[in-house]
Structure formats: structure tokens, C-alpha cells
Amino acid sequence: MDVNRGGPATIKRVYNNNVLLAELGDGSEMVLVGKGIGFSHKAGQPVDLTIADQRFVPDGSYAASHVADVLSEAPLEQIELVQDIMAMAQSELKLEPRQSLLVPILDHLSFAVQRARDGIKVDFPLRWEVAQLYPAEGNLGRRVVELIAKRLDVQLQEEEWVAFALHFVNQQWAKSDFSKTVSMTETIARVFTLLSVRWQRNIDENTMSASRFVTHLRYLFARSAESTGTAALRVDVLASVRDAYPEAAEAALEVAKLIGGALGRDLGADEISYLALHTSRLYVEMPQA
Incomplete structure (x- = not known):
């Protein structure tokens, strides 16, 4: 940078x-x-x-004139702070220090600071979802809020970490926009709600299987944004899962409909099979009645 x-x-x-x-x-x-x-x-x-x-x-993220516009509207101490935030994101989340991260983070920081000084509060409806689905990004978002208080002597809303975390998530999508990241987050949260209601059990989203499922769903959205497909499976996984765990197979089909609706297309057989692999793991590990 x-x-x-x-x-x-x-x-x-x-x-x-x-x-x-x-x-x-x-x-x-x-x-x-x-x-x-x-x-x-x-x-x-x-x-x-x-x-x-x-x-x-x-x-390649923005024209130089646009970067200059954003930088010229922010105090130097905010620019320096965002540079440090980007270094933290690079070290902890392996994010590239691109202007596609600098510009929205700096823009959000400036508005958040102004809102705090004016006493304006906003609602962050995805607090629980972000905390559960993106723990690493959420933890960094909380530290960013703490760093802002220390460096700028401005106490932001405690929930402001949610927005910073979503910016970090958004950066992991090579060709997406922030609205798609919010849509993805809401959809993944609905997937877990669907499974919990269907199986009438609480799903521990801190397990390795749940974490892998979230990662798979995130990459499914990312591949769709980039118009790339999944690797073909050589066996009919869905049939195998249906034989061993029919509830997990039916759940995978429901999840496929939910994800397909969010993406605006039907999922292919291989994509549904991958979903079935994950739902079967969750089903097996879930405490039974």
C-alpha cells in the first residue's frame, strides 16, 4: 500500500x-x-x-482520485490508525493490505467517530450471527474498537465491532460488495436455525464440524460470486448419506433450497452432496434425545 x-x-x-x-x-x-x-x-x-x-x-480496487478523496476527508491520525488496523488484519487474518480494505475501513471509521461525537446510536442486528459465524473477525473487530478509544480518545458504540468484522469478512471475497456479505451472513444464520428447528436440537456452533460447515458455505457464496464451480464427486454422496442418516440428507436438500434462493440459482448435485457431507457430520455429533 x-x-x-x-x-x-x-x-x-x-x-x-x-x-x-x-x-x-x-x-x-x-x-x-x-x-x-x-x-x-x-x-x-x-x-x-x-x-x-x-x-x-x-x-486496481479504486482510482487514485477516489482514494485521494477519501484520504483528504480524514484526519491524519485516522489514516495512520487504519494503516495499523490493516497490518493487524494482515497478520491475524492473512488479508492483503489492499485499498479495497483501506477505503471502506477509513470511511466507516470516520462516520463512526462522528456519530459517537454527536451522540447518535445505530442498530447492529447481526451481532449474534457475526460472533458465532466469524469469531476471528469478530475478535479483531472488538480490538479495533478498543484501539480507537485508546488512540483517538473516542468511545464508539460497543456493537460497532460488528461492522468492522463484516468489513474483514467482505475483504475475503475477491469480487463482492458489502451488501452481499450481509446477505451471506443472514443466510448462514438461517441455515443453522433451519437445522436446529428441523432436528429439534441446539447445534453447538463452536465445534470443528460447525466451523468447517460455515467455511464451506462461505466459499460456496464466494464461488458463486466468481462464477466458479465445485470439484466433481465420483460417488453419489447424497444417496449414501440418505441410507445412513436420512434426516441429514433431507436437511441438506432444505439447506440447498435456502442457499439457492439467496444465490438466485439452483445448486447442482455435487454442491448438494457436499452440503450432505457437512449436515451428516453435524447430525452425528449433535446430542440426541
Whole structure:
């Protein structure tokens, strides 16, 4: 994200005292960020790239001008904080430090801070679902809220961690948008509700089998977004599951209808078979009456 590049450059636009958009000799663009670097500069003037504390080159997520717009509307301390948050996400969640993460996190942080200062509270209806389905992202989201309080001296709503966690989840979808991530979360939560009601048992979502099932469902959504399919199974898994655990097989068919409705397409036989593998594991491990 913050690249170390030099060479001749010209100022293309001065956004404010802290943000410039520069054009390099090869025609590419770079956003320069640093305290006071825009003071007394004008478009068309040459600029030394080393005057910037941070330099951003477009990575395909957004145009340089859009990145500059977002950065220019945020205080430097917020930009620096988001850089640290991204480093945490890279270390703990293995997320790439892309502008597709920086821009929405910074944008959300700025609005969240303003809401807190204005005393405005909002509802976060997916608190339970996010905590159960994405524990790693949720834990990092909580630490982000704590870090904001420490670094910016602003106490956000406690539930604000939910939104940050969903941004981390969203980043794991290469070509998705935030609304699809919310839809995925709601649908996966409905899957577990469906199974619990059908089997009349509580499902422990902290088990390894439940975790693997959630991971499979997330990748199912991701593959659909990228228009890729699953690997073909050489045996009729659904038939085998139906013979051994008919309740698990019927549940897999219901889950397939629910997921298919969310994706806007019918699931294929192989996809349903993979679902049956997971529902059979859950069924076997679930405490019986």
C-alpha cells in the first residue's frame, strides 16, 4: 500500500494541506499524504515524492482520485490508525493490505467517530450471527474498537465491532460488495436455525464440524460470486448419506433450497452432496434425545 518510489512527478491536484495527487513521468498516478505537504503547492508544479509520509499507488480496487478523496476527508491520525488496523488484519487474518480494505475501513471509521461525537446510536442486528459465524473477525473487530478509544480518545458504540468484522469478512471475497456479505451472513444464520428447528436440537456452533460447515458455505457464496464451480464427486454422496442418516440428507436438500434462493440459482448435485457431507457430520455429533 505505502510504496517506496521516487522519480520525477508533477502535482495533478491539491486536495488539502495533507493530501496531493501526483502524476509520475510514466503517466501513472500516486496519492501523497503527509502533514502540510499541500501547503503553498499548486497543480502543475513538480513535486518530490519523498516529502510524503505515505504514498499510495492504485492497486486496481479504486482510482487514485477516489482514494485521494477519501484520504483528504480524514484526519491524519485516522489514516495512520487504519494503516495499523490493516497490518493487524494482515497478520491475524492473512488479508492483503489492499485499498479495497483501506477505503471502506477509513470511511466507516470516520462516520463512526462522528456519530459517537454527536451522540447518535445505530442498530447492529447481526451481532449474534457475526460472533458465532466469524469469531476471528469478530475478535479483531472488538480490538479495533478498543484501539480507537485508546488512540483517538473516542468511545464508539460497543456493537460497532460488528461492522468492522463484516468489513474483514467482505475483504475475503475477491469480487463482492458489502451488501452481499450481509446477505451471506443472514443466510448462514438461517441455515443453522433451519437445522436446529428441523432436528429439534441446539447445534453447538463452536465445534470443528460447525466451523468447517460455515467455511464451506462461505466459499460456496464466494464461488458463486466468481462464477466458479465445485470439484466433481465420483460417488453419489447424497444417496449414501440418505441410507445412513436420512434426516441429514433431507436437511441438506432444505439447506440447498435456502442457499439457492439467496444465490438466485439452483445448486447442482455435487454442491448438494457436499452440503450432505457437512449436515451428516453435524447430525452425528449433535446430542440426541
